[in-house]
Amino acid sequence: MLNAREMEKITSGYMHLQSRTIYAVYLSTYAENGEIILDYVTASRCISILNPDGSPAYSPNATEINGYILELIESGLVEPQNAPASVLSDGTPYYNGVLCRLPAKFDGGISDLSFRLYRMHAGWQPSAQFSEQAVFSGLSDISYNLSELNDFISYWITTKAVKDDAHWNLAFITFLKRRRHEI
Secondary structure, eight states: OOOHHHHHHHHSSOOOHHHHHIIIIIIHHHOBTTEEEOOHHHHHHHHOEEOTTSOEEEOOOHHHHHHHHHHHHHHTSOEESSOOSEEOTTSOEEOTTOEEEOHHHHOSOHHHHTTOOEEOOTTOOOOTTHHHHHHHTTOSOOOOOHHHHHHHHHHHHTSOOEEOHHHHHHHHHHHHHHHTTOO
């Protein structure tokens, strides 16, 4: 789902429908922590159109996809983090396979950070709101030890679950309650 900043950027000014679709369906959806490695094949699939018999009615080539990506870069929705993968014969930068940021996805304040979705990782720690959430959730003892934290991380790191800080906190609180037989 696009946030207000993304909606404002994607709807202001001229932009091809294909560029908007690539951003909304592919880039914004599959970015992790506001970053994505551009894949022109996936971008092409997002905007390809099939006939009823399954044959392609419209299937953009890599040069067309590159043009739509350049339009997203010019609009400020996509920000390459590396040099172009190559340069076309006409001097146009080509960004397939390049790591890019989506600045409108998470820039601009702490409220955005609390809604950042991510997978569990080895260095995870409960957020600053953990204590308050734990008290409101009825956890009798909000302290935890390294063994409890590591067991929680070990379980969740093997899944493909994505959550924001608040929901990772709640999952950890539920884990602690179950481990301590409070539920």
